[in-house]
Amino acid sequence: MTEAAQFERESMExxxxxxxxxxxxxxxxxxxxxxxxxxxxVVLEKGSEVGAHxxxxxxxxxxxxxxxxxxxxxxxxxxxxxxxxxNFYILGESGQIRVPNWPMPPLMNNHxxxxxxxxxxxxxxxxxxxxxxxEIFPGMAASEIVWDKGENGADRVKGxxxxxxxxxxxxxxxxxxxxxxxxxxxYVFIAEGVRGSLAKEIIxxxxxxxxxxxxxxxxxxxxxWEVDPAKFRKxxxxxxxxxxxxxxxxxxxxxxxxxxNQVLVGFVVHLNYQNPYLYPYMEFQRFKHHPMVAxxxxxGKRVAYGARAITEGGWQSVPELSFDGGVLLGCSAGMVNVxxxxxxxxxxxxxxxxxxxxxxxxxxxxxxxxxxxYDEAVHGGExxxxxxxxxxxxxxxxxxxxxxxxxxxxxxxWVANLTGWNPLGTWKHGKTDxxxxxxxxxxxxxxxxxxxxxxxxxxxxNVSFSxxxxxxxxxxxxxxxxxxxxxxxxxxxxxxxxxxYCPAGVYEVVEDAGDPRxxxxxxxxxxCKTCDIKDPSQNINWVTPQGGDxxxxxxx
Numbered sequence: 001m002t003e004a005a006q007f008e009r010e011s012m013e014x015x016x017x018x019x020x021x022x023x024x025x026x027x028x029x030x031x032x033x034x035x036x037x038x039x040x041x042v043v044l045e046k047g048s049e050v051g052a053h054x055x056x057x058x059x060x061x062x063x064x065x066x067x068x069x070x071x072x073x074x075x076x077x078x079x080x081x082x083x084x085x086x087n088f089y090i091l092g093e094s095g096q097i098r099v100p101n102w103p104m105p106p107l108m109n110n111h112x113x114x115x116x117x118x119x120x121x122x123x124x125x126x127x128x129x130x131x132x133x134x135e136i137f138p139g140m141a142a143s144e145i146v147w148d149k150g151e152n153g154a155d156r157v158k159g160x161x162x163x164x165x166x167x168x169x170x171x172x173x174x175x176x177x178x179x180x181x182x183x184x185x186x187y188v189f190i191a192e193g194v195r196g197s198l199a200k201e202i203i204x205x206x207x208x209x210x211x212x213x214x215x216x217x218x219x220x221x222x223x224x225w226e227v228d229p230a231k232f233r234k235x236x237x238x239x240x241x242x243x244x245x246x247x248x249x250x251x252x253x254x255x256x257x258x259x260x261n262q263v264l265v266g267f268v269v270h271l272n273y274q275n276p277y278l279y280p281y282m283e284f285q286r287f288k289h290h291p292m293v294a295x296x297x298x299x300g301k302r303v304a305y306g307a308r309a310i311t312e313g314g315w316q317s318v319p320e321l322s323f324d325g326g327v328l329l330g331c332s333a334g335m336v337n338v339x340x341x342x343x344x345x346x347x348x349x350x351x352x353x354x355x356x357x358x359x360x361x362x363x364x365x366x367x368x369x370x371x372x373x374y375d376e377a378v379h380g381g382e383x384x385x386x387x388x389x390x391x392x393x394x395x396x397x398x399x400x401x402x403x404x405x406x407x408x409x410x411x412x413x414w415v416a417n418l419t420g421w422n423p424l425g426t427w428k429h430g431k432t433d434x435x436x437x438x439x440x441x442x443x444x445x446x447x448x449x450x451x452x453x454x455x456x457x458x459x460x461x462n463v464s465f466s467x468x469x470x471x472x473x474x475x476x477x478x479x480x481x482x483x484x485x486x487x488x489x490x491x492x493x494x495x496x497x498x499x500x501y502c503p504a505g506v507y508e509v510v511e512d513a514g515d516p517r518x519x520x521x522x523x524x525x526x527x528c529k530t531c532d533i534k535d536p537s538q539n540i541n542w543v544t545p546q547g548g549d550x551x552x553x554x555x556x
Contacts, residue, residue: 010182011184017160017183020043020045022122022331023122023330024329024347028350029041030125031356033134044137051123057264057341061112065345065348067352078117081257083114083237084236086109088104089242105410107339115237115259116258141163145159146159150325156323156324161181163178165180165546169473169475171475194331195529195533197544208320214431216272217530219271219308219309219530221503223462225300227261228299232257240254241253248446254341269283271534273436275443276497276500282500303465307504312336314393316428316429319333321375322371324368330343330351333350349381349382349383353374354371357371360373411423435536437494437497437536439493468504470523472523478542481538481540489537493536501534503526
């Protein structure tokens with residue numbers, strides 16, 4: 001605990017406090033005000049502005065938006081690029097096989113979806129929320145949970161601490177110190193996105209994952225490219241699997257032709273890979289040299305870069321969603337449909353469902369209890385339907401490999417799509433992604449080609465295109481439970497994989513007069529949370545830096 005925690009803080013009271021101005025949090029705020037304009041709602045956003053920390057593919061299924069704001073087209077929502085062409089390829093090192101669309105279940109069809117910048121969609125949603133009277137505070141990182149006891153004596157979430165600024169590196173107050181304030185809510189909605197620090201604390205303290213499978217994750221890396229207009233095909237969507245990952249890891253790519261000759265190029269590596277020498281960022285860079293991809297990008301220029309973890313556990317990994325005093329929304333709970341590579345629609349739907357449950361409770365004079373109606377709405381509604389029918393794709397892929405998951409997973413999805421019944425039942429994930437990491441002695445290092453500076457780039461150069469900034473005098477937000485473990489345990493046993501799994505070059509092992517030393521360059525951090533997930537010793541704990549710090553994505 002820092003000295004900041006010893007200061008008396010002012011408090012503000014709201015009906016609903018929402019942590020995170022992503023699609024889930026903003027949808028909840030809008031829906032609350034639609035139901036009852038008198039409900040007092042505040043949204044806290046750790047980014048410097050709404051959208052600054054939003055990174056997503058993204059092909060948006062508009063079902064959530066249709067329900068939230070049916071006249072979104074008339075209101076100018078930034079959905080301008082409808083999908084016109086849907087392609088799926090299995091890549092080899094020098095060629096590719098096109099997988100026809102007809103054998104795929106209907107849920108895989110992108111007809112009626114839109115290629116978007118989710119950052120810009122969230123900026124627009126924030127405008128709609130503010131017009132309804134929602135208070136939105138960007139640059140206000142929610143760093144602590146305020147706990148109290150409910151009527152039954154159980155732990156209850158009362159609110160959050162936000163806005164702590166100006167701490168010195170050792171945690172003591174600096175000359176510009178601000179202790180922040182407590183924001184109390186009759187209900188607190190946690191919408192931080194993947195592996196949020198507050199959600200992690202709540203899930204662990206209240207045992208919300210008990211009886212559920214461990215959450216699984218992928219690392220998604222993305223670049224925006226401006227390409228030759230002659231090669232640009234607005235609305236074209238391409239997904240690939242196979243090379244360069246092969247048997248080393250699960251994953252694949254996306255290539256979305258957006259607007260203004262911009263193409264969104266992304267690469268996802270499933271974080272349950274075994275080989276600690278795997279270097280996800282370099283796999284992404286190598287991917288761009290595939291002839292099919294290189295032909296598109298040659299003559300263009302990369303204009304932005306970012307990275308973010310993705311929840312991949314699916315239905316069987318979703319924890320309990322409600323707790324005394326609040327709920328988990330969207331990716332804080334893990335609502336991504338893995339084969340569709342889509343979660344924004346479910347995030348928005350979760351915000352709507354939580355808002356309707358909270359509004360009904362507030363109308364009855366309730367406060368601080370469990371919104372069990374929210375759990376029921378998610379399990380029995382569109383989100384449950386969306387996730388249940390694809391629930392075996394990820395564990396099949398992890399246990400049996402790519403081809404078996406395509407065949408068996410496709411069969412399972414087809415039957416579930418037609419009947420609502422999964423013939424394969426519910427497969428389990430088993431290990432966490434950290435536990436899946438193998439010992440270095442069982443694997444060989446992987447020789448990656450050097451980036452050429454044209455199609456592929458080194459990490460630090462690319463990080464500059466995320467426009468990341470952290471005040472260097474503050475405490476490091478990447479905390480170690482035991483400072484000796486990186487060198488004493490992770491280096492000899494796992495070749496310290498933090499050097500490779502981080503897509504921003506935060507972690508280094510530096511030789512200091514013959515002795516290795518673990519260095520954390522937290523200024524580079526793009527808040528992807530991979531270290532918190534993949535560290536085999538589970539020694540790294542990601543906590544929020546002061547508000548406004550981190551990436552400043554313009555249109556990711």
